[in-house]
Amino acid sequence: MTLREMILEDFDQVLQIESESFSDPWSREGLFAFWSMKNTLFFSVEQGGEILGYCGLQYVLDEADVLSIAVRRDRRREGIGHFLLDGAMRIAREFGITKIHLEVRQGNEAAIRLYLRCGFVQDGLRKDYYSDPKEDAILMSACEENCGAV
Template identity: 55%
Template sequence: MTVREMTIDDLEQVMRIEELLFRPPWTREGFFSFLMQNNTLFLVAEEKGKILGYCGLQMAADEGDILNIGVAPERQNEGIGGFLMDSLLLLADQFGIGQIYLEVRKSNTKAIRLYTRKKFEQIGLRKDYYTEPVEDAILMAHYREGGAFRQS
């Protein structure tokens, strides 16, 4: 398995995963417009031409926001999400990002465990942040320490 930057040609496979994982899913146009921006970094995990997962980061000055992360349902619990996060953190470090933020549904214990493993900590709660269904978001942050992001 390799991790590389997402391209427009990947969007068909990425959308298949996105539509299985998220309600409401991002649209193809949504991904496309992010890919066109030069302050975003989207990665895919790929094996023999098949996209297994993806994640995205938006950067502004020395801050980053994780926009999404998803792994194909049939390939979860193999470490792919962890590998994507490690790759994103390494690249963010190279871009000089000092802190990274994300929001996650309060009930998404699996994603919260992943982020906690990658040294994100809860810094706040956004009330009724999500729709379909309405739910609070936990706001998490990861701060660079000693010149690099701690990964474990």
């Protein structure tokens, strides 16, 4: 299993994972638009030519937001999410990023557990942030001292 930069050839598999993971998945054009921006970093976890998971970060100066993160449905709970996010955070630090923010559906226990495991802490709540279905967002962040510390 390796973590590397996402390449265009990964898109078919990444979009498949997006569509099985989210009620409002990225279109190919949407993914391409973010992926090709100068201030984004996209990573894939690959094993034998198969994409097991991916994530995207968008940064401004020394702070970044997690745009998306997902693991193939049939490969969840194997530690791939942790391998991916922990690795992405380490690489982000090499880009001078010292703080990472994200928002997550309040009921998304798997993702919240992953973020806590990677050193994120809750620092806010946004009422009715999500639609389809309507749900509050928990705001979380990790800074350099606790990035990948656990």
